[in-house]
Amino acid sequence: MATTCTISISSDVAPGFGGISESMTLTQAGTLVDIDSTTGFQRRKLSATAAVDLVTMASELIEPKDSVASKIFIRNIGDNKGNIDKSVGVTIGVKAEPIGKLYGGDWMMMPLTCIDADDLTATPATDDTVVLEFVMFYEEA
Amino acid sequence: MATTTAAVTLTSDLLSDNMSVSASTTCMKAGTTADGLDQMEYVLVEIPTGDEYDLIATTPTASKGSKLYVKNHSTDETYYIAITQNSQAIGRLYAGDWMFIPADFHDAAGDIAITSVGGTNKIEYALFHEGTVLSAT
Numbered sequence: 001m002a003t004t005c006t007i008s009i010s011s012d013v014a015p016g017f018g019g020i021s022e023s024m025t026l027t028q029a030g031t032l033v034d035i036d037s038t039t040g041f042q043r044r045k046l047s048a049t050a051a052v053d054l055v056t057m058a059s060e061l062i063e064p065k066d067s068v069a070s071k072i073f074i075r076n077i078g079d080n081k082g083n084i085d086k087s088v089g090v091t092i093g094v095k096a097e098p099i100g101k102l103y104g105g106d107w108m109m110m111p112l113t114c115i116d117a118d119d120l121t122a123t124p125a126t127d128d129t130v131v132l133e134f135v136m137f138y139e140e141a
Numbered sequence: 142m143a144t145t146t147a148a149v150t151l152t153s154d155l156l157s158d159n160m161s162v163s164a165s166t167t168c169m170k171a172g173t174t175a176d177g178l179d180q181m182e183y184v185l186v187e188i189p190t191g192d193e194y195d196l197i198a199t200t201p202t203a204s205k206g207s208k209l210y211v212k213n214h215s216t217d218e219t220y221y222i223a224i225t226q227n228s229q230a231i232g233r234l235y236a237g238d239w240m241f242i243p244a245d246f247h248d249a250a251g252d253i254a255i256t257s258v259g260g261t262n263k264i265e266y267a268l269f270h271e272g273t274v275l276s277a278t
Binding site: 001002003004005006007008009010011012013014017020022024025026027029030031032035036037038040041067068069070071073075085086087088089091092094095096097098099100101102103105106107108109110111112113115118133135137 | 148
């Protein structure tokens with residue numbers, strides 16, 4: 001029961017930069033055992049600038065274990081009608097701390113604590129419709 | 142235009158039907174559609190246990206389009222780095238794990254900080270950005 005994630009980064013910013021290509025298998029904390037739980041793949045449509053919880057840790061049907069090897073993948077797919085605006089984004093945060101802004105088409109892969117207070121938040125820059133895809137992988141408490 | 146592209150493939154057989162997601166994005170400056178990120182740092186460092194260290198030595202211009210890649214190259218699966226931003230715990234990267242995030246660096250307190258646990262962790266990071274606040278000598 002494996003979950004793997006591969007990243008490839010290419011760039012012509014610095015001459016001689018050969019790019020990055022790495023793969024990881026998501027495992028449970030401190031072991032080589034595969035991670036065993038997921039929220040499944042989800043979509044969330046946002047149409048206002050108010051901050052919302054993308055993941056409310058205390059409300060997960062299966063309680064995630066705190067402070068281990070959890071990860072989340074998030075992607076901004078635009079308005080889900082083929083319009084992807086790279087100039088407008090959604091700020092992703094943990095609790096009240098803004099991590100960064102996902103512009104149209106951008107994606108991120110980030111570790112999470114899954115502590116109940118550390119909800120994952122999303123705050124669109126405008127009230128134009130934007131859809132986020134996300135999936136969280138975690139260990140069952 | 143400088144061009145930086147980040148692609149990902151995520152596969153999982155945890156669910157009844159296998160999941161496979163692929164995505165690719167060109168990393169642009171904040172609020173633009175035709176101007177790519179044009180500066181970068183690319184570093185490999187060994188982080189000893191004990192203290193919490195700022196991963197980024199100079200603060201990129203705040204609230205822009207920066208992207209940060211971090212990989213833990215440790216080989217002992219019990220080793221990890223704990224990542225915080227502005228004292229907010231973000232998560233842990235165990236040996237072999239990587240992350241790729243948009244990095245806000247909202248102010249001087251918004252640096253990404255890491256603490257090495259288990260032993261000395263070898264960390265690779267690449268920061269793609271559009272400007273840095275340089276420190277005068």
